[in-house]
Amino acid sequence: MLDSKFSFNQFAKNKILELYHSNRIPHGILLNGNEGSGHFQIGLFLASLLLCSNNSNISHESCPCCKKVMDFNHPDLHFSFPIHLSKTEHSEISDDRLMSFLQMVKKYKCIGKSSWYSIMGNENKQGIIGVKESQSILKKLSLKSFEGGPKVLIMWLAEMMNTQASNKLLKLIEEPPSKTYFIFVTDQKSKLLPTIISRLQCIDIPNAHKDEVVNFLVQEFEIDEISARNYASISNSNLNKAICYHFNSSEASSYLPMFIKWMRLCYSRNIADNIDWVSESSKIGREKVKEFLLYTIEMFRNCLIDHFQLDFITISNDERNFLKKFKPFINHNNIIQLTDLINEAYFHLERNANTKVLLLDVSIKVYKLLRVEPYYPN
Numbered sequence: 386m387l388d389s390k391f392s393f394n395q396f397a398k399n400k401i402l403e404l405y406h407s408n409r410i411p412h413g414i415l416l417n418g419n420e421g422s423g424h425f426q427i428g429l430f431l432a433s434l435l436l437c438s439n440n441s442n443i444s445h446e447s448c449p450c451c452k453k454v455m456d457f458n459h460p461d462l463h464f465s466f467p468i469h470l471s472k473t474e475h476s477e478i479s480d481d482r483l484m485s486f487l488q489m490v491k492k493y494k495c496i497g498k499s500s501w502y503s504i505m506g507n508e509n510k511q512g513i514i515g516v517k518e519s520q521s522i523l524k525k526l527s528l529k530s531f532e533g534g535p536k537v538l539i540m541w542l543a544e545m546m547n548t549q550a551s552n553k554l555l556k557l558i559e560e561p562p563s564k565t566y567f568i569f570v571t572d573q574k575s576k577l578l579p580t581i582i583s584r585l586q587c588i589d590i591p592n593a594h595k596d597e598v599v600n601f602l603v604q605e606f607e608i609d610e611i612s613a614r615n616y617a618s619i620s621n622s623n624l625n626k627a628i629c630y631h632f633n634s635s636e637a638s639s640y641l642p643m644f645i646k647w648m649r650l651c652y653s654r655n656i657a658d659n660i661d662w663v664s665e666s667s668k669i670g671r672e673k674v675k676e677f678l679l680y681t682i683e684m685f686r687n688c689l690i691d692h693f694q695l696d697f698i699t700i701s702n703d704e705r706n707f708l709k710k711f712k713p714f715i716n717h718n719n720i721i722q723l724t725d726l727i728n729e730a731y732f733h734l735e736r737n738a739n740t741k742v743l744l745l746d747v748s749i750k751v752y753k754l755l756r757v758e759p760y761y762p763n
């Protein structure tokens with residue numbers, strides 16, 4: 386079983402171990418918790434218990450069936466999850482998106498709805514577990530198990546099943562083929578059909594403790610402890626969110642050199658070099674320029690937060706070093722105009738303004754705004 390890999394939620398794990406050792410693991414189980422509570426990992430933990438044929442007490446790290454579960458290639462472990470339905474893009478059942486799903490699980494370790502939707506291409510579009518997926522599950526689970534042992538299906542975000550899909554699965558959940566287990570993982574179990582809930586044994590997964598989140602980030606993502614504490618605080622111990630903050634900040638930091646150069650050119654009012662900077666920067670493409678503008682606003686905001694010596698800023702050391710020298714130039718005298726200016730630029734870029742013209746125009750306005758009286762708090 387995968388015990389060492391996932392170090393938190395001992396409470397839920399003990400409950401599951403108790404059921405397991407007394408041979409009372411139900412065929413349908415519902416793990417309900419908030420996003421980032423680690424309920425999906427608990428599902429994997431349970432799956433590895435069920436699929437492990439190693440009865441001795443030797444390390445499960447070296448046991449072949451557990452390794453297959455850990456590598457997500459156990460033939461009797463199936464995954465079902467919401468997808469953006471599209472016939473033209475060949476995205477009709479979970480298996481059509483399985484590769485990206487597993488990539489996400491490996492990358493994020495603790496997964497969340499919006500990370501998944503944005504990987505599929507649209508953060509704001511709801512995913513669905515539709516009736517075709519139910520058909521596919523019925524088909525898969527009616528086959529004999531590949532390894533002769535149990536078959537396990539983990540359905541992540543089961544509340545995204547539509548009514549038709551739910552109804553199609555009812556009978557299977559009620560009378561599952563022998564040695565077949567359903568593990569439903571939900572963020573909001575109240576959205577599941579009552580007829581489904583009544584057929585499952587529910588285990589509530591509590592939120593992770595802040596220290597558990599910090600340890601996980603330090604161990605699994607090699608994040609330094611100060612940043613890990615920041616991420617754990619601002620994410621309210623939602624492990625998935627904390628991990629997203631970590632990824633976003635390391636991706637966003639790549640805009641730092643561009644930002645530093647821009648601010649220096651604006652401050653020195655070096656028009657010729659600024660024109661070169663504008664031509665270079667527009668080459669990264671409209672979407673990236675938009676991201677860069679958001680990054681710029683974030684950096685301006687960080688200057689202000691730093692004036693108040695608030696310590697929840699999640700920035701890298703390089704950013705911190707630059708902001709130390711730069712922050713006096715962003716203060717209560719210009720922050721509103723600067724933020725409005727960049728927001729407006731973002732708005733125009735979304736409506737297909739010419740990137741070069743726009744960046745040059747913004748630069749000239751930033752020239753003026755940066756020349757306010759610097760502010761040095763005590």
Ligand SMILES: [Zn+2]
Pocket residue numbers: 386437438439445448449450451452
């Ligand atoms: Zn094992």
